[in-house]
Amino acid sequence: MTDVIKSNGKREQFSEQKVKNSIENAVKDAGFSPQEKMNVIEHASQDAAQMAQGQDEIKTRQIRDTILNDLEQDDQQVANAWKQYERQHGINY
Known part of the structure; x- marks a missing residue:
């Protein structure tokens, strides 16, 4: 298994x-339902898992x-x- 640091x-x-x-x-938070954006969610999470x-x-x-x-490639609104x-929750990388 992979450890996340x-x-x-x-x-x-x-x-x-x-x-x-x-x-x-x-x-x-963007005002969409997860069902509306399910393909975007699935694609991004699968790519992260593959990586x-x-x-x-x-x-x-x-x-x-x-x-x-x-x-950013699939849905700029979701990227924004x-x-x-991240900004609202003070998440910095």
């Missing part, structure tokens, strides 16, 4: 569900960059919502 140095096991939940929160697969460890920054890249979510 968080910005504070802590480690936890990679969870595709946690990635999906993060994207869903951004989608909700983590086979690695011993991965940094949250790498996961974030992969997700944001996918979102993700960035806004």
